[in-house]
Amino acid sequence: MKTVTINLGSIDKVKSxxxxxxxxxxxxxxxxGRYVIxxxxxxxxxxxxxxxxIDLNIHSExxxxxxxxxxxxxx
Numbered sequence: 001m002k003t004v005t006i007n008l009g010s011i012d013k014v015k016s017x018x019x020x021x022x023x024x025x026x027x028x029x030x031x032x033g034r035y036v037i038x039x040x041x042x043x044x045x046x047x048x049x050x051x052x053x054i055d056l057n058i059h060s061e062x063x064x065x066x067x068x069x070x071x072x073x074x075x
Contacts (some may be wrong), residue, residue: 001057001059002057002060002064004056004071005056006053006054006071006075007054007074008045010050014042018040018042021039022040023070026059026060027059028059029056029059030054030056031054031056031057035048056071
């Protein structure tokens with residue numbers, strides 16, 4: 001598992017983020033304080049405080065470099 005910090009400050013960024021990560025057959029969790037939600041859930045993401053950076057847990061070992069490249073625009 002790898003953890004990166006991302007910023008999803010707008011509705012367009014959230015939609016783009018979910019579209020990007022659903023292309024991977026990997027589990028992603030967003031962690032904000034004591035809340036952990038499925039990162040592929042748009043409704044779940046909107047339940048978080050998007051004004052602050054959020055930790056993204058990537059549950060993959062195989063294609064981690066490709067995933068990190070896609071996530072670069074959300075840092």
